[in-house]
Amino acid sequence: MILSLSDVSRRFPNGTQALSGLGFAIAEGSFVSLLGPSGCGKSTALRLIAGLLEPDGGTIRWNGAKPELGFVFQEPTLMPWATALANVRLPLELKNLPRAEADARAQAALARVGLDGFAQAYPRELSGGMKMRVSIARALAAQPKVLLMDEPFAALDEPARAALNDDLLRLWREDGMTVIFVTHSVAESAYLSRRVLVMTPRPGRIAADIALPEGPRDRLSPQFLESQRVIADAMHRPASPARAERAGGGGVSERASAKETEGE
Template structure:
């Protein structure tokens, strides 16, 4: 679907966020970028979204151009003045699609995340997990082939997080989308991904890759399998090796 070759990013303040990153995103996979903070995983994600330009190297898209993309941030990033319905309408509205014409897509997207009954609610009336569901519905409303997620569940409690992990895997299977997911949680990355790219900081780079061969979607029982345990150990090991000596303190 996408290949990043020799991609680098240096900011104007001299910080090198990424150095010569080579990464392929394959159609239909669930790819997780796992790494300590400051390793440039968010920068790589923003680059794929086209929100920041590489200062070296290039991105090559399979179809020749960037496809429709859904993006989910660490915070729900909803417009507080708009109802849930109008928040999910936003991507369509910016394309000039009227509320009436968009209604069916919006209702579908809200049903996908289990919030069909909350269309009229305002964001502040919702819990953190529900807000994140609205954010996911908004990212899915255009049915993008590629979904980018930047630590979307990091601020949620573990019960909500596990539930959203399962829902995300179900959505991914239903929609057949490719997902690139950023996290610093080893367990989350192993549970969700078909492939993990472990990154190291200063400068940001990929140090190893781990495949998780179990089919999607997975259930809670996957957390007790030997494969899950083995991959968690491998990912933790890779993450430890990726840390520089001062990070380990």
């Protein structure tokens, strides 16, 4: 386990209990989604993990020293006055890397997210999806062991979102980093992650801990639909102590027809 939270609590600035009794552990190299409706405190949990907030109670423990973290926000959060390259270079400059090396690594990170020719473009010249790619490249440039993502694709259109989902999975497989992915989309959590932590609001805590099958995803397979059904059930069930479950346990090999999946 690279990270474990136990009995973590935190209030919102307005005094409402955002999180209470939040506890889970994350295995190194895993891709875990933190899923819940808006206002359930999942972003707060991510900020606590990042160290941007301090918990009111409970502990957040890393296995060993705090690892190199990457953070991707819902908005691209780029510096509009800087080129894509300079934006990606930012974490490297803050680590006092020599300029030439920082440039080379930033270039490489841009290439990995498919933005080879856009190093000198300013954010306003890029589309929403491309801006998000720059944001991901910036997080990757610092070679994080743990990548924290706060609904990064929520504001994107469907094609851009699907493309970024696939690219993110590819980058995760290549780098072997741990990804904690906050989302409110059942389908997205089922597609991306190998484990889904379902959170319930007021106060935020884990309602279900769902393991999903390994292996590549097929959006049209009955197994994928089954995963989504299990997750959605857990999300809408009245709050109760966390339950562990396993979705689509068997290797369902039959392909569902496109017609059947339209019901989702």
